[in-house]
Amino acid sequence: MTSSLRSRFSSSRFSSRFSRGPRRCFYLSGSRLTVYQWRRGTLTDALLFQRSDEGLADFATYLEEQADVPSYMLLDLVEEEYRRDTIPHVFGGDRRNVIKYRVERAFRETPYWHGHIQGREPEGRRDDRLLISAVTNPGLVKPWVERIQEHKVPLAGIYSLPLVSAAVLPVMEASRGEVLLVSLQSTGNLRQSFFVDRDLKLSRLAHMPLLAPEGVVETTLDEVEKLRRYLNSLRLLRRDAALQVYVLAHGPVMEELRRQAVGSPTTAYHLADLADLADRIGMSPAFVTPYADAVFAHLLLSAPPANHYALPAETRYHTLYRARGALRAGSVALLVGGLVGGGFGVTEGLVLERRAQAAGQQADYYRMRYEEARGGLPPSPVEAADLKAAVETADALDRARALPLPLLSAVSQALDANPDLQVENLEWRVDPSPEAAMGSGTGGRAAPPPGRGGGVGAAPAQGLYHLVLVNGRVTVPEGDFRRALETVSAFAESLRTQPGVREVKVLTQPLNVSSTESLRGDLQTRQGSGKQDFSVRVVFRKDDAAA
Amino acid sequence: MRLPDVDWSVLRGSLILGVFALAASVALVGGGQWFHKETQARFDKEQRRFQTNSRRYLAVDEEERLIATHLPSYRKLEQSGVVGEEQRLAWIETLREVSASVRLPSMRYEIQPQKEYQPPVAVSTGGLRVYASPMRVQLGLLHEDDLFRFLDTLAQRALGKFSVERCTLRRAAPAVQTDPAKPNLEAECELLWLTIRQPGEAKAG
Numbered sequence: 001m002t003s004s005l006r007s008r009f010s011s012s013r014f015s016s017r018f019s020r021g022p023r024r025c026f027y028l029s030g031s032r033l034t035v036y037q038w039r040r041g042t043l044t045d046a047l048l049f050q051r052s053d054e055g056l057a058d059f060a061t062y063l064e065e066q067a068d069v070p071s072y073m074l075l076d077l078v079e080e081e082y083r084r085d086t087i088p089h090v091f092g093g094d095r096r097n098v099i100k101y102r103v104e105r106a107f108r109e110t111p112y113w114h115g116h117i118q119g120r121e122p123e124g125r126r127d128d129r130l131l132i133s134a135v136t137n138p139g140l141v142k143p144w145v146e147r148i149q150e151h152k153v154p155l156a157g158i159y160s161l162p163l164v165s166a167a168v169l170p171v172m173e174a175s176r177g178e179v180l181l182v183s184l185q186s187t188g189n190l191r192q193s194f195f196v197d198r199d200l201k202l203s204r205l206a207h208m209p210l211l212a213p214e215g216v217v218e219t220t221l222d223e224v225e226k227l228r229r230y231l232n233s234l235r236l237l238r239r240d241a242a243l244q245v246y247v248l249a250h251g252p253v254m255e256e257l258r259r260q261a262v263g264s265p266t267t268a269y270h271l272a273d274l275a276d277l278a279d280r281i282g283m284s285p286a287f288v289t290p291y292a293d294a295v296f297a298h299l300l301l302s303a304p305p306a307n308h309y310a311l312p313a314e315t316r317y318h319t320l321y322r323a324r325g326a327l328r329a330g331s332v333a334l335l336v337g338g339l340v341g342g343g344f345g346v347t348e349g350l351v352l353e354r355r356a357q358a359a360g361q362q363a364d365y366y367r368m369r370y371e372e373a374r375g376g377l378p379p380s381p382v383e384a385a386d387l388k389a390a391v392e393t394a395d396a397l398d399r400a401r402a403l404p405l406p407l408l409s410a411v412s413q414a415l416d417a418n419p420d421l422q423v424e425n426l427e428w429r430v431d432p433s434p435e436a437a438m439g440s441g442t443g444g445r446a447a448p449p450p451g452r453g454g455g456v457g458a459a460p461a462q463g464l465y466h467l468v469l470v471n472g473r474v475t476v477p478e479g480d481f482r483r484a485l486e487t488v489s490a491f492a493e494s495l496r497t498q499p500g501v502r503e504v505k506v507l508t509q510p511l512n513v514s515s516t517e518s519l520r521g522d523l524q525t526r527q528g529s530g531k532q533d534f535s536v537r538v539v540f541r542k543d544d545a546a547a
Numbered sequence: 548m549r550l551p552d553v554d555w556s557v558l559r560g561s562l563i564l565g566v567f568a569l570a571a572s573v574a575l576v577g578g579g580q581w582f583h584k585e586t587q588a589r590f591d592k593e594q595r596r597f598q599t600n601s602r603r604y605l606a607v608d609e610e611e612r613l614i615a616t617h618l619p620s621y622r623k624l625e626q627s628g629v630v631g632e633e634q635r636l637a638w639i640e641t642l643r644e645v646s647a648s649v650r651l652p653s654m655r656y657e658i659q660p661q662k663e664y665q666p667p668v669a670v671s672t673g674g675l676r677v678y679a680s681p682m683r684v685q686l687g688l689l690h691e692d693d694l695f696r697f698l699d700t701l702a703q704r705a706l707g708k709f710s711v712e713r714c715t716l717r718r719a720a721p722a723v724q725t726d727p728a729k730p731n732l733e734a735e736c737e738l739l740w741l742t743i744r745q746p747g748e749a750k751a752g
Contacts, residue, residue, distance in 0.1 A: 152557060313552075320557045327561035331568035338572025345579025352586035359593035366600035373607040377614055381621070382674070382745065384613035389673030390743050391620045394629050394708070396670035397677070397741055401710045403702065404736075405695050408714075412691065423691075425717035432667075464667060 025297040026073040026144065029187045033059065033144055036297040037069075042284050043298055056143055063151040070154045070321060073144070074300050075309070076161040076185055076293070078205045079137035081107070086127035089120060099130065107134035112141060112309035114160065118199040131200060133160050135309060145314055154321035155314055157307030159300060162193040162203035167299040169198050171280050172272055174246050178237050182224060183248040183292035184208065190220060191292070192227050194236065201236055213252040217260050220247070228267060242268045248292045250274040400464070402430040407466045407540040410498035418491045420483075421534075423472040430464040434502065434539045438469040465502075466540040473533040474510050484510035488534045495538055503539040510534055624743070628706025633661060633680060633742045637706045642684070645700045652730040653687035664741065676746050679739040682709075687730030691716060694734045712737040 027034040032055070035047040047062065049055040083106050087098045099115035107113050113134035120126045135141060141158065148155050165183075169175050179195045188210065193203040206223050208216065224245055231237035245267055249257055254273055261269040275288045277295060281302070287294035307315060380387060408428060415421055427438055476483045488506055495504045510533045603610070624630040628637065635658065646654040664679035666672075688694055694716065701709070714736040723731055 152554065316552055317554070317557065320554060324558055324561040327558065327565050331561070331564045334565075334568040334572040338568075338575035341572075342575030342577075342579030345576070345581075345583040349579070349582040349586040352583070352590040356586060356590035356593045359590065359597045363593060363597035363600045366597065366604045370600060370604040370607060373604065374610075377607075377611050378618065380614050380618060381625075384610040384617075386673045386675050386745075387617040387621045388613050389671055390624060390630050390675055391617045393666065393670050393672050393675065393677060393743055394620075394624050396666055396668045397629075397708050397710070397743075400667045401708065403698060403711050404714045405698060408691070408695065423716075423718070425715065427713075427715045429713040430711075 021070075023070045023072065023301055025301050026071055026148075027076065027293055027297050028073060028141065028144060029076040029185060029189075029293070030078065030140065032187075034186070034293065034297075035062070036287075036294065036301070038301045041302070042282065043287050043294060043301070044284075046287070046294070051140075051143070056147060059144065060147045060151065063147060063153055067151045067153050068321075070156055070318060071148065072156050072300055072304055073141075073148075073158040073310070074161055074164060074297060075135060075141065075158060076187070076191070076205070076296075077135060077137075077140060078189070079135060079140060080160060080162075080203075080205075081134055081136050082162075082200070082202050083132045084201060085130045085132060086121055087130050089126060089128050095128075099132070102130065103132055103134065106132060107136065110134050110136060110138045111311055112138050112158065114163075114308040116163070116200075129199075133163065133308070141309075145310075149314060149317070152317050154318035155310060156304060156318045157315060158309035159305070160308050161191070161296055162200050163308060164300050164305065165191075165193055165296055166195060166198055166200060167303065168248075168277070168281075168295065169195060169246075171277065172246055172270065174244065174270070177244055178231075178241060180224065180227065180243055180245045181248070182220065182245060183295075184216070184220075184253065184290055186289070186291040186293045190223055192223065194227070194231060196236070202234075213256040214260075216253050217256040220257075221260060224267065239266075242266055244268050244270065246270045246272055248272050248274055248277065248295065250288055250290050253290050402464060402466065402542075404428040404466070406500060406542065407468055407538065410495065410501060410540070411468060411470060411538065413498065414491055414494040417494050418487055420475050420487045421472050421491055422475060423470060425471050427469045429467055431467055432464055434465045434467070434541075436465075436467060438467055438537065464542075466500075466542065468538040468540070469507075469535065470538070471508075471535045476510075481511040484533070488536070492536055495536070500540045500542060501538060502541055503537075505537045506534065507537050508533075508535040628742070629708050630675075630743045632744065633678070633740065634706045635680075638682075638740065641701065641705045645697055645704060646686075648700055649693055649696045650689075650727065651686055651693060651697065652689065652728050653685075655685040657683045658740070661742075664739070672743070674745060675743050677741060677743055679741050682738045682740055684736050684738065686734040686736070687719065688716075688732040688734055689727060689730060691732055693732075694736075698736075708741045709738045710741065712739060 022037070022039045024038060025036040027036060031051045033049045033051070035049070036043050037045040037047070049059045049062070083102075085102055085106075087095070087102065090098060095117075103113045103115060113132060116131045116133070118129040118131055120128055145155070145158070165181055168181070169179060174181075174195075175198045177197065179198075181191075181193045181195065183191045185191050185205070188208050190206040190208045191203065192206065194201045204227065208219055211219065224243075228237065228243050231243070232239050237243055243266060245261075247257055247261065247269060249271065250273055254271060257269075257271050261271065263269045274290075274292060274295060275285060277283075278285055278288050278298075281295070281298060283295060283298040287298070382390070408426075411426070415423065429436075429438070474484045474487050476487065488510060492504045492506050495501055621630065628634045638658070639656070642654065642656055659681040661678050661680040664677045666677055686694065686697060694714070698711065714734060716732055716734045719730045719733045
C-alpha cells in the first residue's frame with residue numbers, strides 16, 4: 001500500500017523560488033522507490049513504494065492517477081559500477097563508437113550505461129579520460145520503467161546518484177582537489193563518492209548496520225579510512241595529501257560526528273548539516289532528515305542534467321510531452337497574437353466609427369445650413385459652378401470654331417482680281433500645323449488634328465491653322481508663258497495682301513523654269529501643259545485676321 | 548524520434564488545439580482587419596461628405612453670384628440647343644430648310660454616332676462634358692458663293708454649335724451651265740456638331 005512520508009505538508013507553506021511546473025523524482029534504492037513530488041520550485045510531497053507485486057501495483061495505480069507529470073528517475077544502487085579508462089581523442093561518431101566498444105567490453109549484459117569524458121591526460125598522446133558507469137543488474141530498474149512506459153509517463157531520463165551528487169560540491173565550496181563526499185542514505189547504507197576537481201572517479205555504497213549514533217559515526221570513520229587507503233592503492237590520492245572528507249548528516253549523528261571526526265594529517269573532515277544545506281539550496285526544511293536522499297532529489301529536480309541511462313524508447317513520451325507543450329504554447333501564442341491583431345483592428349475600427357459618426361453629424365449640420373441658405377436662391381438646373389463652366393465652354397467653342405468663309409472669301413477676292421485664272425478644285429481644312437500635307441480627297445491629311453473628334457488629344461495652345469490648296473488653270477494666248485507666270489504670281493501676291501494670310505506658296509507653276517529641272521517642247525504644242533496648270537497653297541490663321 | 552514511434556493519442560488534443568488556434572487567430576485578425584477596413588471606408592465617405600457640405604455652405608454666397616451671373620446665359624444656351632441633348636431632328640430640318648433657302652441642286656448628309664470631344668482650347672468644363680457628332684454633307688452648287696451662303700445660313704439657324712473640319716470644292720462640269728437643277732460645282736464638307744451636357748445624359752434614339 002502506498003504510504004506518504006510527508007503528506008501532512010502543503011506546498012502552499014513554502015515560498016516559491018521558481019515558476020516551474022510540476023515534476024517528480026523516482027528515487028530508486030534497491031528494494032524500494034520513493035517518489036518526490038515537486039511544485040513551484042520545491043519538494044512538496046513524497047510517496048514510498050516497495051519492490052513487490054503489491055508495491056508495483058500501487059505504483060501503477062499512482063501513475064494512472066498522475067501520469068502526465070515530467071519524471072526523473074534517480075538510481076541509488078549497490079549494483080552500479082564505475083570504470084575509469086582512456087580513449088583516443090576523437091569526436092562525433094568515432095567517439096561514440098569507441099565508448100560503445102569499451103562499454104560492451106566492460107558491461108556486456110546491461111542496456112543502462114553511461115560514458116562521461118572527464119578531460120584529457122596531461123602526458124603522452126593526451127587521450128581522453130573516460131568514466132563509464134553502468135547498472136549491472138538492470139532487472140532492478142526494468143519493472144519500474146515498464147510501468148512508467150505503460151502509463152505513458154514522460155520520463156526525462158534515468159540518472160546516477162553519484163554523478164548527480166557532484167552538484168552539491170559547489171554549494172559546499174568543494175569544487176577543487178580530492179574530495180570524498182559521504183552521506184547516509186535512507187536505505188541505511190553509507191554512500192561514499194570520490195571526486196577530483198568535481199569529476200567523479202568512483203563511488204561506493206557500504207552497508208551500515210542499525211546502530212546508535214555513536215556506532216554509526218564509528219562505522220563511518222572506519223569506512224572513510226578504508227576508502228582512503230584504497231584510493232592510495234589506486235594512486236587516485238597521493239599518500240602525502242590530505243583527503244578532504246565532506247560528511248552530510250543531521251541530528252544526533254551530526255553531534256556525534258562533531259565529537260569524533262577530529263581529522264588527521266591524512267584526513268580533513270568538513271561536516272555539513274543537512275538543515276543548513278537545505279536552506280542553501282532552497283529545499284523545504286520539512287524534508288530534512290538524517291539521510292541525504294531528499295537533498296539529491298532536490299538537486300536533480302532543480303537543475304536536471306542530460307539523461308544518463310534511459311534508452312530512447314523509454315524517454316519517447318517525454319519527447320512527445322515537450323512537443324505537446326510546444327504545440328500548446330504555440331497555440332496560445334497564436335490565439336494571443338490573433339486577439340492582439342484582431343483587437344487592434346477592432347479598436348482602430350471603433351475609433352474610426354466614432355470619427356465617422358462625428359463627421360456624419362457635421363456633414364448633416366452643414367447640409368441643413370446649406371439648404372436653408374440655398375432656399376433663397378433661384379433654382380438652377382445644374383450646380384452653380386457648372387453654369388459658369390457651360391457658359392465659358394460655349395464661349396471657348398465659339399472662339400475655336402472653324403469656318404472656311406474667311407479664307408475662301410480671300411481666295412475668291414484674289415480670283416476676282418485675276419480673271420485669267422480658272423479654279424478646277426479647291427481643298428480647305430484646319431490643322432494645328434501650318435506644314436500639314438494637303439491633297440485631293442480625304443486621304444491627303446497627314447494626321448487627324450488633335451482635339452478634334454473622338455474625345456482624344458489635348459487642346460493645342462496656339463489654335464488652328466486654316467489651309468487651302470487651290471488647283472486651277474490659267475487662260476493666256478498659247479505660248480505666252482511669261483504672262484501665265486505673271487498671272488499666277490499676281491494671284492499669289494493678291495492673296496498675300498489678304499488679312500490673316502500667313503503664307504502663300506506656288507506649288508506648281510504653269511511652266512517650270514527652274515535650272516534644276518529639264519524642259520522640253522515644240523512650237524506647235526503648249527510647253528509644260530498638264531491637267532493642272534498651277535497650284536497654290538495658302539496658310540491662314542483666324543487670330544491674325546482678327547488682329 | 549521516427550514518425551512510426553509517435554503516439555498520436557498524446558498529441559491529438561494539442562494538434563486539434565493548434566488547428567483551432569490557427570483558425571481562430573486567422574479569423575480574429577481577418578475579422579479585425581475587415582472591420583477596420585469597413586470603418587475606414589465609412590469614415591472616408593463621411594469625411595468627404597462633411598468637406599463637400601461645409602465647402603458648399605461656405606461658398607453659398609459665391610453660388611448665388613454665379614447663378615445670378617450665368618443662369619440667363621445658360622438658359623439661352625439651352626434654348627439654342629448648345630446645352631442638353633443634341634437635336635438631330637431639328638438639325639435635319641434645318642439642313643433641308645437651308646438647302647432650300649440657298650436653292651442647292653442637291654444635298655446629301657451623313658451623321659455619325661456622338662462621342663465625347665476634347666475642345667481645341669483649354670477650358671474647364673466642370674461637371675459637364677462636350678460631345679461631338681461628326682457629320683458629312685455633300686452639296687451640289689451653282690456657284691462657289693452658294694457654299695458660303697449655305698454655311699453662313701446654317702450657322703445662323705442651326706440649334707447647337709458646329710465647326711467645319713474640312714471642305715473640298717471641285718468643278719462638276721467642264722463648262723458653266725445655267726440649268727438650276729444641274730450643279731456646276733460639287734462641295735464636300737466634314738462638320739462636328741457640338742453639344743454640352745452632363746456625362747451619361749444621352750438618350751437612345
